[in-house]
Amino acid sequence: MVNNLAGFLPYLQGFLTPQRQERFESVLEHRTRHLCVVLENLTKPHNTSAVLRSCDCFGVQNVHMVERDCDSKVDKQISLGSHKWLTTQIWNTEQASAENQVNIDEDPTVICLSTLKSQGYCIVAATPHETQKSLYDLSIDTPIALLFGSEKKGISAPALELADECITVPMYGFTESFNLSVCAALCLSELVRQLHNSDMDWHLSESEKDELRLQWAKRTIPNIEAIERRFYSTGFAE
Amino acid sequence: MVNNLAGFLPYLQGFLTPQRQERFESVLEHRTRHLCVVLENLTKPHNTSAVLRSCDCFGVQNVHMVERDCDSKVDKQISLGSHKWLTTQIWNTEQASAENQVNIDEDPTVICLSTLKSQGYCIVAATPHETQKSLYDLSIDTPIALLFGSEKKGISAPALELADECITVPMYGFTESFNLSVCAALCLSELVRQLHNSDMDWHLSESEKDELRLQWAKRTIPNIEAIERRFYSTGFAE
Numbered sequence: 001m002v003n004n005l006a007g008f009l010p011y012l013q014g015f016l017t018p019q020r021q022e023r024f025e026s027v028l029e030h031r032t033r034h035l036c037v038v039l040e041n042l043t044k045p046h047n048t049s050a051v052l053r054s055c056d057c058f059g060v061q062n063v064h065m066v067e068r069d070c071d072s073k074v075d076k077q078i079s080l081g082s083h084k085w086l087t088t089q090i091w092n093t094e095q096a097s098a099e100n101q102v103n104i105d106e107d108p109t110v111i112c113l114s115t116l117k118s119q120g121y122c123i124v125a126a127t128p129h130e131t132q133k134s135l136y137d138l139s140i141d142t143p144i145a146l147l148f149g150s151e152k153k154g155i156s157a158p159a160l161e162l163a164d165e166c167i168t169v170p171m172y173g174f175t176e177s178f179n180l181s182v183c184a185a186l187c188l189s190e191l192v193r194q195l196h197n198s199d200m201d202w203h204l205s206e207s208e209k210d211e212l213r214l215q216w217a218k219r220t221i222p223n224i225e226a227i228e229r230r231f232y233s234t235g236f237a238e
Numbered sequence: 239m240v241n242n243l244a245g246f247l248p249y250l251q252g253f254l255t256p257q258r259q260e261r262f263e264s265v266l267e268h269r270t271r272h273l274c275v276v277l278e279n280l281t282k283p284h285n286t287s288a289v290l291r292s293c294d295c296f297g298v299q300n301v302h303m304v305e306r307d308c309d310s311k312v313d314k315q316i317s318l319g320s321h322k323w324l325t326t327q328i329w330n331t332e333q334a335s336a337e338n339q340v341n342i343d344e345d346p347t348v349i350c351l352s353t354l355k356s357q358g359y360c361i362v363a364a365t366p367h368e369t370q371k372s373l374y375d376l377s378i379d380t381p382i383a384l385l386f387g388s389e390k391k392g393i394s395a396p397a398l399e400l401a402d403e404c405i406t407v408p409m410y411g412f413t414e415s416f417n418l419s420v421c422a423a424l425c426l427s428e429l430v431r432q433l434h435n436s437d438m439d440w441h442l443s444e445s446e447k448d449e450l451r452l453q454w455a456k457r458t459i460p461n462i463e464a465i466e467r468r469f470y471s472t473g474f475a476e
Contacts, residue, residue, distance in 0.1 A: 030410035172268035
């Protein structure tokens with residue numbers, strides 16, 4: 001389908017209002033893959049959903065959800081549909097074994113984090129327990145995968161072993177940790193602000209933008225299946 | 239009781255470990271009333287609780303909860319007990335009329351905000367709808383009461399009318415607002431960071447600290463009622 005993007009995307013864009021297309025472009029201008037988020041075994045849908053909503057708000061496109069002992073459920077009242085604009089990937093044992101032909105016993109966290117490391121991401125674990133290093137001292141020079149652990153158990157031992165850095169958000173009270181979705185938002189806010197103020201190239205490439213233009217158009221246009229069938233059956237496709 | 243503080247507080251401190259007393263002091267060093275938070279008619283206990291937890295984490299001592307159409311419930315799994323270290327005040331029609339002898343028909347939001355204004359607070363409403371002014375352009379020169387509205391209806395019209403400023407947290411995605419507890423944490427994080435970096439006197443006074451030392455000791459020591467009775471009946475009290 002990507003081969004046909006050149007024809008299909010402009011065709012689909014004809015179904016979008018100019019306002020909607022402008023919105024896509026202004027959101028795309030702030031989208032990044034220089035940061036991504038990994039949620040390990042989150043058990044509370046309202047946390048997962050609030051993190052997804054924050055990722056959309058801050059322009060962080062990719063969210064990885066590891067499910068070893070849980071299903072990633074999204075609370076739509078909290079996510080406000082934000083997940084449909086993001087690129088989310090579920091990592092569980094079944095999916096990992098099907099897609100990557102790995103040993104079914106292998107830990108999906110390990111597979112997820114190893115994959116991200118091989119893509120050049122620095123794994124940064126947000127944990128108040130393992131470090132005194134502040135979020136505000138983290139360098140954004142390399143791509144960062146921000147790792148958050150489950151509400152009760154925190155980040156798993158194998159995940160901590162794969163982490164390149166651990167950070168904490170400075171706290172001044174009695175409570176020993178922020179709420180998970182609050183912690184994620186504080187991290188994203190700071191790192192995105194640093195990115196915006198830097199002269200690094202943190203934007204999506206034009207081909208990445210085209211893929212999202214297509215994905216978003218397809219999620220916006222009613223009766224997209226019929227439109228797609230018509231396009232490919234009437235010779236519009238190359 | 240404040241008159242007896244000089245005698246009762248040192249007596250109570252004898253029941254606390256040195257570690258606990260040091261913890262109190264280090265938390266007190268970061269406590270402030272230069273910022274406070276007003277929650278207007280929040281309906282979701284997990285939001286109220288996450289905001290309370292963030293206030294404790296950031297050292298913001300006072301939280302006002304207006305209840306016109308709701309009861310402020312706290313989800314203890316989310317607040318993690320943070321509310322017991324804070325000074326919280328409920329504003330509803332009954333309480334307002336009993337304490338301040340005002341007209342029972344008067345809006346508790348109006349009473350709460352008018353009281354805070356008379357105490358010198360600048361009311362700053364966090365709302366993405368009313369303004370383009372960024373959180374990051376807000377001056378912390380005067381004491382600030384940060385106002386957050388209910389999850390569905392937002393900030394009420396009478397509250398907006400009393401607000402001195404409206405601010406928004408910059409967003410770059412499709413979603414039109416942050417989750418309420420996320421928004422509150424982002425605001426607190428930024429303003430507290432500015433306070434810490436300023437040379438303003440944002441700390442509590444010594445007498446305010448003494449009141450909290452007493453309050454926290456009483457909430458920490460088991461069988462405090464019996465200890466208090468014994469103190470006042472055996473002539474320790476002046």
